Amino acid sequence: MQYPSPLQQALLIRRYKRFLADVELPDRQVITVHCPNTGSMLRCAEPGSRVWLLDSHNPKRKYRHSWEWVEVDQQHLACINTQRANQLVAEALQEDRIAELRGYQQVEKEPKVEDGRLDFLLHANGEASAYVEVKNVTLLPEHTSVGQFPDAVTERGRKHLLRLQQLCNEGHRAVLLFCVAHQGINTVTVADDIDSAYGAALREVMAAGVEVLAYQVAFDQQVPGMSLQQRLPLVV
Template sequence: MKFAEPLVEGRLIRRYKRFLADVRLPDGEEVTAHCPNTGSMLGCQPDNARVWLSRSDNPKRKLKYTWELVETAPAVFACVNTARPNAQAREAIEAGRVPELAGYTECRAEVRYGDEKSRIDLLLSGHPARPDAWVEVKNVTLADGSSGYFPDAVTERGQKHLRELMAQVAKGDRAVLFFVVNHTGIERVRPADHIDAHYGELLRRAKAAGVEVLAYRAALSGADGNPGGRLDLTEAVPVSLQA
């Protein structure tokens, strides 16, 4: 997955009202960018952090810039745009870079399902020997050392998704929780029990019930210690569910 155009570098001034971020560009101009992330973004908004913005020339947009990447520590990068992970996961699956989900001939997005009226991120079908796979995608950017944690805030929506996935397994289909690790410093993924203990408990129950849990990390780093122009998922990382 590649950004359509080179990103614009700046320095973070502040994030506010959840969806807005003020950024100072290299020439001193201050712009307001759209922040496409509803989470707490814990650890992803250090003071004066280097950030990278995508730019749109669409005259119908209120804000020209969108916040995409942040440097959370020297030469450590995270993608904060939560509109990216579904496309990252889909591209990796369709390109055959996720062997656990190989062999499916059709992939549909945002399919309605479940008793709790959910929409699955990706529905894989057409495998000659395996049942349909219901794939729920989650973005992981919260890091503590080399461990990544999900969620970064209490998530009733995420809890609902785990219940829905367990129900699909009970019906005879595959269900997959797919962590897209959009942080170059994360080497393993864990449930954030210290933030949402109920989610961690449900995740362990889901795994025991047959829900598959995968995690793949994106390659964000490029030359000269700057993030590159691609968001490809290139490497599987382990998931530890130990409390």
């Protein structure tokens, strides 16, 4: 995916009220921007970090800039806009770039399931063939290259796992795809110390036949844009 306009650099002052952040622009002006991330953003919202903003150029918006990227530990880019994960996966599916999910002729977004919705339903030969749920991974603990999910307790995420397991039990292909939007991560694991219930559920559904994949995001600062690239090892 490519951004519609260049990203603007700034320095993070603070993130607060979940959806807001104050940043300092290169001209020393301080503005409030929209933070499109409802999670804890653990290690991705450190004051003083370099951040990249997308200007909507819409004067009617209360906060016309959105926070997109952050530089973690002064070396790794990470995308904090959780909406981008589904966009990147959708693009990769449509371009047949996910080796394990090739051969499907149609990609349906947000298909209904019994108790809600999942992210994608892939069709082959006119029939529903594979359900895919996407999770964004940006948590990288210090002094490691092993990223973790989740970065906060997620009952909603656990329920998504149980939905996938139920679909698998009904004979459907069910896939959980970790979209790793952090340059410093080269392996993915579960954050048992943060949410042990999620970790237990993940191992349970994998044993029941749910497939779990992890793919890393590549960043292009020149375009600017991002794309889903190489598969990463998963350790659970």
